[in-house]
Amino acid sequence: MNILQQIVERKKELVKEAKELYPVKLLEKSPYFQAQPVSLKKYLLRQDLSGIIAEFKRKSPSKGIINEFADPANVCLEYMQAGASALSVITETEYFGGSLKDLTTARKFNYCPILRKDFILDEYQVIEARSIGADVILLIAEVLSKDELKNLYGKARDLGLEVLFEIHDKESLDKIPQDAEIIGINNRNLKTLEVNVQHSLDLLPDLPASAVKVAESGIDSPETAIKLKRAGFAGLLMGERFMREANPGKACKLFIKGMRKVDC
Numbered sequence: 667m668n669i670l671q672q673i674v675e676r677k678k679e680l681v682k683e684a685k686e687l688y689p690v691k692l693l694e695k696s697p698y699f700q701a702q703p704v705s706l707k708k709y710l711l712r713q714d715l716s717g718i719i720a721e722f723k724r725k726s727p728s729k730g731i732i733n734e735f736a737d738p739a740n741v742c743l744e745y746m747q748a749g750a751s752a753l754s755v756i757t758e759t760e761y762f763g764g765s766l767k768d769l770t771t772a773r774k775f776n777y778c779p780i781l782r783k784d785f786i787l788d789e790y791q792v793i794e795a796r797s798i799g800a801d802v803i804l805l806i807a808e809v810l811s812k813d814e815l816k817n818l819y820g821k822a823r824d825l826g827l828e829v830l831f832e833i834h835d836k837e838s839l840d841k842i843p844q845d846a847e848i849i850g851i852n853n854r855n856l857k858t859l860e861v862n863v864q865h866s867l868d869l870l871p872d873l874p875a876s877a878v879k880v881a882e883s884g885i886d887s888p889e890t891a892i893k894l895k896r897a898g899f900a901g902l903l904m905g906e907r908f909m910r911e912a913n914p915g916k917a918c919k920l921f922i923k924g925m926r927k928v929d930c
Contacts, residue, residue, distance in 0.1 A: 669727050669761075669859070670808065670809065673727075673758070673761055673785055674785055674787065674809050676760060677758070677784075677785045677787055678787060678788075680759075681787065681788050681790060681791060684790065684794070685790055688794075690790065690793055693793050693794055693796075693797040694793070694797070696796070696797035696798070698773070698796060698797055698798065698799045699796060699797065701799070702826070703779075703796075703800075703801040703802075703826045703827055703828070704777065704778060704779040704780075704801045705779060705801070705828060706719075706752050706779040706781065706801060706802045706828050706830065706848060706901075707828060707847055707848055707878050709751045709752050709778060709779050710751050710752065710848075710878055710880070710900040710901045711878065711900055712751065715749060715750070715751040716749045716750060716751055716902075716922045716925060717751050717895060717899070717900055717901050717902055718749075718750045718751055718752075718891075718901075718902050718904055718918070718921075718922065719750070719751060719752045719753065719754050719781060719880065719901055719902065719903040719904070720742075720745035720748075720750035720752075720753055720754065720904060720905070720908060720914075720918050721753070721754035721755070721756065721783065721903060721904060721905025721906075721908075721909070722736070722738050722741055722742055722745075722753065722754070722755045722756065722764075722768060722772065722905070722909070722914075723756045723762055723763070723764065723783075723905045723906070723909055724736060724756075724762065724763030724764065724909075725761075725762055725763040726761070726762055726906065727761050727762075727859065728854075728859040729906060729910075731763075732906060732909045732910050733909045733910065733914065734763065736909065736914065738755065738768040738769075738771045738772050739771050739772070739774070739775050740915070741909075741914045741915055742755070742771075742772035742775060742776055743775040743776060743915070744913075744914070744915020744916070744918070744919070745908075745914070745915055745918050746776050746777075746778050747915070747919075748915055748916075748918040748919035748922055749918075749919070749922045750778070750918060750922075751778065751779075751901065752778050752779040752780065752781060752802075752901075753772055753776060753778060753779070753780045753781065754780075754781040754783045754903060754905065755768050755769040755772050755780060755781070755782065755783060755800075756768070756783045756784065756905075757769055757782055757783065757784045757798075758783075758784045758785060764783075764784075766794070766798045769782055769798050769799060769800060770798045770799050772799075773798070773799030773800075779801040779802055779828075780799065780800055780801050780802070781800065781801070781802040781803070781804060781830060782795040782798070782800035782802065782803050782804065783804050784803075784804065785806065785809060786803050786804060786805055786806075786818060787809065787810070787814075789817070789818065789821045791803075792818060792821045792822050792825060792827065793821075793825065795827065796825045796826070796827060800827065801827065801828065802827060802828045802829065802830055802848075803818075803822055803827055803828075803829055803830070804829075804830050804832055804850075805818055805819065805829050805830070805831050805832065806832045807831060807832060807833045807834070807838035807839070807841050807842060808832075808833075808834050808838060810841070811841065812840075812841040815831070815841055815842065815843060816843050819831075819843050819846070828847065828848060829846070829847075829848065830848045830849075830850050830880060831843075831846050831848065831849045831850065832849075832850045832851075832852050832882065833849065833850070833851055833852070833869070834851075834852050834855065835869075836869060836872050839869075839872055839873070844874075846874070846877055847876075847877060847878060848877065848878045848879075848880065848901075849873055849874070849877045849878075849879060849880070850879070850880035850881070850882045850901070850903060851865065851866045851869050851870070851873075851879070851880070851881055851882060852882045852883055853865045853866055853881065853882060853883040853884040854882070854883040854884065861883050861884035862884065863881070863883075863884045863885060863890055863894070866881040866882075866894060866897075866899065867893075867894070867897055870897060870898055870899070878900045878901065879898055879899045879900055879901070880899060880900070880901035880902070880903055881894045881899040881901070881902055881903070882903040883903070883906075885902050885904050885907065886907055887924075888921060888924030888925040888927070888928045889928055891921070891925050891928075892925055892928045892929050895925075895929075904921075907921070908921070
């Protein structure tokens, strides 16, 4: 069993426990159910912003501890002030060190779109995402069937949430709903954890022309970021590049400043 399969199996157990502890009726009482979600699609297409989806993460299976004691309030606010188009907050606990509270904390200090980064397998998690203040959820084609992707997409739209569909290869693209508005290509192989940015460029021609496109992982320089933007990627999902620094917000600000210089 590879690391991806381990995470998915454990997630199924945790979702089952969560359903018993926090029934849907309780989640629906959250004040965030009355709030209007912010559109990731619109923010990624804004010309005055960088296109960066800046991620808050404490650790990962591939790198171990990255920034264990980082404060989501400070980091996420500084990300937005630096010019990030959106935030990504990891809520997976055991392998990535995240929590639902991290996202809710980020929500309190930010008005830009927030992506709930997790392994979404069940409609319950979509409702849960709405209840903690997320605007967007991630659906990973690698771990979901075509019907599951369709059903979870439908539930998200019913709740006013957008969906970032993540693919890893051309085959998984066939499972994505035809009306998907945002599609991301993960440059990290979830089975081997190896990263190759060229992967995004190679798969780009296969993506629907109408979809807003996002490149994920391995974007380590302003030059690479601009290369991806010029190729057609409106969004760049970046976490480790900033989180491994003592001041992630400052690192994000300097990176965006570097992008502007390269793009002159």
